[in-house]
Amino acid sequence: MSKESYLKGEEKLKAITIIKTGLGVRMNPKEILERLQKDGIDISERTYRRLKLEIYQSAGNTLTEISKKHVDGTLFDELLSYEEMERRCWELYYEVKNPTEKFRALSQLRMISQDKMKILNKYAQGTRMQKFDHSQLHDDLREFKKEGDTLTP
DSSP, X not given: OOOOOOOOHXXXXXXXXXXXXXXXXXXXXXXXXXXXXXXXXXXXXXXXXXXXXXXXXXXXXXXXXXXXXXXXXXHHHHHHHHHHHHHHHHHHHHHOOOHHHHHHHHHHHHXXXXXXXXXXXXXXXXXXXXXXXXHHHHXXXXXXXXXXXXXXX
């Protein structure tokens, strides 16, 4: 029987986040375990392998599943943030009186629009035509309701 205690709750989520980050930046297992230990999460190599397997299994079995689960949602959030930046640039353009500041706002708007178009152009054509499942957003909306926030400003 192992003397090691199982990770639960917040500590497990923190460990999984560190492992995902480590895998993303191509750290080797020893470096990931050192990073976990530095953050106060002392686990064995066996537990590390078990959590890594859990991460891989939760990702999905096919590239389409993985893409829908991880890429599509992130892409949607990124596009929304670009649109918010565009809106803010137009607000700045109309707020400022100085022509130099107006020019800066328009320059930023142009760069933001170009970045947004690059994302849309590089995203696979076939995927753009698929219907987007907004079921993930329902969880966010429930959290708004719990906190007493409203969706409108």
